[in-house]
Amino acid sequence: MAKITFNNEACKGCGLCVLACPKKLLQISSVSNKNGYFVAEITDMAACVGCASCAMMCPDCVITVER
Amino acid sequence: MKELMKGNEAIAEAAVRGGCRAFFGYPITPQNEIPEYMSWRLFEVGGTFVQAESEVASINMIYGACGAGARAMTSSSSPGISLMQEGISYICCAEIPCVLVNMVRGGPGLGGIQPAQGDYFQAVKGGGHGDYHMIVFGPQGVQECVDLMYNAFDLAEKYRIPVMMLGDGMLGQIMEPVELPPMKDVSQLPKKAWATDGTGVGKGRRIVNSLLIEPDKLEAHIKHLEEKYAEIAKNETLYEEYMTDDAEIVLTAYGTVARIGKSAVHMLREKGIKAGLLRPITLYPFPSDVFLKTAQKDSVKKFVCMELSSGQMIEDVKLATHMLKPVEFFGRNGGNVMTPEDIVDFITKEA
Amino acid sequence: MAVVFEKTKMLTDTPFHYCPGCTHGIAHRLVAECLEELGAEGKCVGVAPVGCAVFAYNYFNCDMQEASHGRAPAVATGIKRVAPDNLVFAYQGDGDLASIGMAEIVHAAMRGEKITVIFINNTIYGMTGGQMAPTTLIGEKATTCIYGRDPEKNGNPVKMSEMLATLTGPAYIERVALFDAAHVRAAKKAIKKAFTYQKENKGFTFIEVLSSCPTNWGMSPEQALQFVKNEMQNFYPLGVYKDVEVKD
Numbered sequence: 001m002a003k004i005t006f007n008n009e010a011c012k013g014c015g016l017c018v019l020a021c022p023k024k025l026l027q028i029s030s031v032s033n034k035n036g037y038f039v040a041e042i043t044d045m046a047a048c049v050g051c052a053s054c055a056m057m058c059p060d061c062v063i064t065v066e067r
Numbered sequence: 068m069k070e071l072m073k074g075n076e077a078i079a080e081a082a083v084r085g086g087c088r089a090f091f092g093y094p095i096t097p098q099n100e101i102p103e104y105m106s107w108r109l110f111e112v113g114g115t116f117v118q119a120e121s122e123v124a125s126i127n128m129i130y131g132a133c134g135a136g137a138r139a140m141t142s143s144s145s146p147g148i149s150l151m152q153e154g155i156s157y158i159c160c161a162e163i164p165c166v167l168v169n170m171v172r173g174g175p176g177l178g179g180i181q182p183a184q185g186d187y188f189q190a191v192k193g194g195g196h197g198d199y200h201m202i203v204f205g206p207q208g209v210q211e212c213v214d215l216m217y218n219a220f221d222l223a224e225k226y227r228i229p230v231m232m233l234g235d236g237m238l239g240q241i242m243e244p245v246e247l248p249p250m251k252d253v254s255q256l257p258k259k260a261w262a263t264d265g266t267g268v269g270k271g272r273r274i275v276n277s278l279l280i281e282p283d284k285l286e287a288h289i290k291h292l293e294e295k296y297a298e299i300a301k302n303e304t305l306y307e308e309y310m311t312d313d314a315e316i317v318l319t320a321y322g323t324v325a326r327i328g329k330s331a332v333h334m335l336r337e338k339g340i341k342a343g344l345l346r347p348i349t350l351y352p353f354p355s356d357v358f359l360k361t362a363q364k365d366s367v368k369k370f371v372c373m374e375l376s377s378g379q380m381i382e383d384v385k386l387a388t389h390m391l392k393p394v395e396f397f398g399r400n401g402g403n404v405m406t407p408e409d410i411v412d413f414i415t416k417e418a
Numbered sequence: 419m420a421v422v423f424e425k426t427k428m429l430t431d432t433p434f435h436y437c438p439g440c441t442h443g444i445a446h447r448l449v450a451e452c453l454e455e456l457g458a459e460g461k462c463v464g465v466a467p468v469g470c471a472v473f474a475y476n477y478f479n480c481d482m483q484e485a486s487h488g489r490a491p492a493v494a495t496g497i498k499r500v501a502p503d504n505l506v507f508a509y510q511g512d513g514d515l516a517s518i519g520m521a522e523i524v525h526a527a528m529r530g531e532k533i534t535v536i537f538i539n540n541t542i543y544g545m546t547g548g549q550m551a552p553t554t555l556i557g558e559k560a561t562t563c564i565y566g567r568d569p570e571k572n573g574n575p576v577k578m579s580e581m582l583a584t585l586t587g588p589a590y591i592e593r594v595a596l597f598d599a600a601h602v603r604a605a606k607k608a609i610k611k612a613f614t615y616q617k618e619n620k621g622f623t624f625i626e627v628l629s630s631c632p633t634n635w636g637m638s639p640e641q642a643l644q645f646v647k648n649e650m651q652n653f654y655p656l657g658v659y660k661d662v663e664v665k666d
Contacts, residue, residue, distance in 0.1 A: 003419060014439035014632075014639040020599050037438065052423040053599035059443030060434055065423035089500050115499045119492065120525035127489035127522070131496025134483050135463065139500065157486050263463045263481035263497065265504035274475045276484040 002050025003066040004042055011062045013037040017054035023047055026054055069244040074209045075100035077245050078168060078232065079108065081216040082140055086251045087166070088114035089139035091128035093121055093147060096180045097236040098170035101142040112250075122147040126154030133158075133165040134275035136262030138220045138253070142168035144236075145186050146177065148194075155229060156195030160277035160288070162261075164223035166216070167201075168232045170239040173402040181402025182235035184322065187379035190233050191351040198289050200296050201229040202303065203350040205321035209243040211348075217248045224259070226299055233350060235375065237323045237404070300352035307346040308357065310336070314343025316414060317361055319384055320373040321347050323404075328373055330407035335414060341366075342414070350380070358387035369393040371414060376400060428454040432476045439639025441596040441629040441646075442470060442538060446477055448602070449507065449536055452610040453480065456617065462505040463497050465490040469511035470544040488519025491526035494533040505613055507534040513543045516552040516576050523582070530587030530621040534612045537578060537624060540631040541650065548634030552576045555653055560634075575653065579626045583659035589621030591660035595628035597647040601656075608658075620662055628654055 011033060017040050018026045025048055029041040040062070042048060050067030072080070079101045090105035102118065109116045119125040125141045132139040143151065148169045158165060171186045173179035188194075190203045202222060206212040212232065219230040260273075267273045279285040307325075310332055311317060320328045325346040335342035345361055347354050361367055369392050372381040378396045385394050397413045399405045428450035434443045453462055459480070466474035468487035475482035485493040490508035498506040515523050515537050526533065542560055543549040550560040550567060553575050557566040567575070579593045590612050594605035605627060612623035628650045630642035637645060658664075 001419065007425075010433050012438035016439055016639055016643070019640055019643070050422060055423040056599040056602045057444065059436065059439065059441055059447075061425040061429065061443070061447055063423070064421060064425070066419040067422045089496070091496065117495060117499060117529070120521050124489065124492040124495075124522050124525065127486060127492035128496035128499075130485070130489075131465070131483060131493035131498075132500045133496070134493075135497045135500050137496075137500035139496065153486055154489070161484075263483055265463050265481055265501055266460050267481035268460050269479060272479065273481045274484070275482070276475060278472065278484055 001067070002048045003045065004048060004050070004054065005064045006040060007062045008033050008039045010060045011037055011039040012060055013039055014059065015040070016057040016059065017063060020053040020057035022051065022053060023049070069246050071242055072209060072245050073100060073240065073242050074212060074234065075170070075239040076104050077209045078212045078216050079104040080247060081213040082166065082219070083108055083112060084248055084250045085217040086138045086220050086253045086256060087140050088112065088253060089132045089137050090116045090141065091119050091125045091132070091139065092141045092143065093119050093125050095144045095147045097172060097239050098142050098144050098168065100239070101168060122150035123154065126151035126158070129165050130154060130158055130161070130163060133163045134161065134263055136259045136264050140166040140168065142170065144170045144172045145174050148186060148189065152189070152195035155201070156197050156199060157277045158229055159199035159201060159292070160197065161275050162227035163275065164220070164227050165229050166219045166223055166232070167229055168234065171233065171235045173400070179402040180236065182237040182323065182375060182404060183400070183402060184235060184324065184375040185379070186233065187350065187374070187376060190231055191353065191383070199292060200351050201231055202226070202299060203231045203233050205233050205347060205350045206238065207322055207325045207346065209238070209241060210245050212238065213245050213247060222303065226295055228295070228299070233322070235323055296352070303349060304352045304354045305348035306354035306357050307348060309344040309346065311343035311345055311361060313341055313366060315341040315366055315368045317367055317370045318342060318344040318373060318410070319346070319370055320344065321350060321380060324373050324375060327405060327407055328410065331410035334407055334411045338411070338415065340414065353383045353387060355387035358384060359389060362388035362391040367392055369395060371395045371397055373405065373410060374398045375404065426451045426454045428459060428479045429477055430479045434477060435473055436470065437633040439630065439632045439642060444596050444602055445536060445538055445627050445629060446474065448606045448609050449509065450478060451606060452613050453505065455610065456505070456613055458505045458613070461503065462507070465494045465497070465506070465508040467508070467510040467514040469514045471509055471511060471538065472545065474509050488514050488517070489522055490514065490519065491522040491531070491533070491535060495526055495531045498531060498533050502532070505534070505616055507536060509536045510538065511544065512537070512539045512541065512551045512553040516578050527582045527585050527622045527624065528587045530589070532616050532619055532621060534616050534623045534625070536609065537626045538629045539578070539626055539654065540629040542631050542634045544631050544634055555649060577654060579624065579659045582624055587622045588624055588660045589662045590615045590623040592658045593626040593628065593654060593656050595646055595651060595656055596630070597643040626654070
């Protein structure tokens with residue numbers, strides 16, 4: 001049981017979290033933030049184990065992980 | 068009780084007694100007695116000393132230490148001060164109080180190691196890039212060095228500005244009797260709210276910085292600096308008038324040259340020539356008001372500006388006097404020093 | 419559920435100005451997390467460089483000084499010498515540290531100044547637009563070596579960690595990389611060790627961080643990480659180059 005949340009306005013859509021997720025649960029969405037970046041999102045929260053690899057690789061401290 | 072001390076050592080001891088607790092510097096003649104003295108003296112009073120890898124590093128150590136709130140100084144001589152110019156510009160923009168000593172030697176280039184005054188422009192007109200000034204003293208003797216240095220840190224901190232002692236090789240090497248002031252209690256100095264002493268967190272954190280990338284912010288900051296310089300000019304300008312009351316010929320000089328000038332004044336008066344001497348003690352701010360007042364006196368026929376350079380302070384003398392009276396120049400260069408007789412000859416030939 | 423990862427309080431709320439995918443942000447976060455975990459809040463001072471990280475003073479939630487180009491180790495020396503109880507760090511890029519600031523970094527290391535230097539090596543001048551850095555790899559293109567770095571024309575790249583490890587002053591030197599989560603965790607361990615050594619007055623500490631520059635390399639963020647992993651690592655091997663606690 002884990003939960004990740006995104007601070008969308010800080011996201012630059014670089015996709016490093018997408019690469020980092022060992023379970024391939026992340027993707028870049030079609031939603032853009034105020035800066036015009038398409039932000040990252042999780043596709044299947046139930047499958048997330050809260051390993052925090054995504055947060056570890058995020059250069060902009062966008063992701064908070066709970067477990 | 069007076070002690071016989073070498074200029075460089077006296078200036079170092081006066082700095083320590085004035086609260087200096089850190090020195091960062093690099094060897095260069097003719098100021099080496101200052102770092103040599105500081106290298107043992109500062110550790111006696113709980114301070115620190117670093118022989119830096121260069122003058123570039125020295126001035127940036129000053130930036131760090133004084134930016135963290137300490138009383139720190141560096142000293143050097145002409146080529147070394149040139150190397151520090153970038154750092155001095157940053158320090159002035161970031162408004163970091165510190166004390167610098169330049170025991171000027173002959174230039175340009177590697178020049179020589181004998182006394183000179185060729186760094187006047189560099190010291191008073193900025194020296195590095197951008198619009199800035201610092202307070203510049205031109206002391207005439209060892210006692211004046213001591214007195215000015217003793218309060219230099221207080222002055223620097225009052226205005227958050229560097230204070231430079233612009234001496235020369237003669238001043239650094241000469242031995243004179245001096246009265247040393249008592250040690251200031253550094254634990255009683257006021258806290259600097261702006262300094263990065265490490266305790267800052269959140270909104271209370273401090274940033275020592277000279278980058279103002281938005282044009283309006285940079286312009287506003289420069290305006291603030293200009294106002295500060297005006298305030299300093301109003302409050303801190305120092306000069307000495309020597310037998311100028313009835314003078315027809317006003318000699319003007321700063322530093323050690325002024326002492327030679329004073330001897331010349333006496334010799335000229337013995338010859339029946341009414342001479343006097345006007346000596347700026349602060350070279351920045353330049354004592355423009357007294358120069359103008361002197362120039363406006365009917366009795367004054369001309370000024371003779373004497374310098375160990377090709378003529379640098381003379382430009383400020385001309386500006387300050389509005390050229391109401393002729394301003395003549397008498398200088399020596401390359402490390403040569405004029406005698407009082409040279410000055411008398413120059414003036415009597417002219418007259 | 420408990421929070422297992424969130425932004426450290428040793429970073430401010432100001433968003434980083436770095437390009438998307440640039441790993442400067444990761445390095446900033448690791449430094450800040452280490453400061454928090456070591457209880458350095460209110461007891462540390464950082465020094466920002468000139469280069470892409472010039473605005474670092476806006477991000478670290480502690481007292482900061484902005485140094486002139488290359489002089490961060492000298493500035494940090496001044497800060498540390500007058501307040502030795504503070505943790506003092508300098509954060510510098512490769513143009514800043516290994517080119518214009520070569521004298522300052524070598525001498526701070528020689529003297530064994532008790533500071534921690536975080537050295538971001540991304541083989542390029544980022545802020546000024548992708549010029550060749552002292553660390554640019556042979557064959558790597560930059561705007562001042564458009565056909566790729568040629569040792570005949572442009573000289574050879576410098577290995578800072580190896581070079582500084584020859585000195586007596588450093589207590590800890592390690593090269594780390596930020597191309598995947600495991601390596602980011604290892605990088606944090608290294609930075610924490612460096613700060614711990616500083617706290618224990620062991621000497622000068624230096625962490626070289628192989629970092630990416632997607633914008634100036636002309637790569638996607640993913641390709642840039644691959645470049646760090648496959649190209650940079652070959653020339654700049656990861657590992658501990660100096661540790662005073664480990665006797666040979």
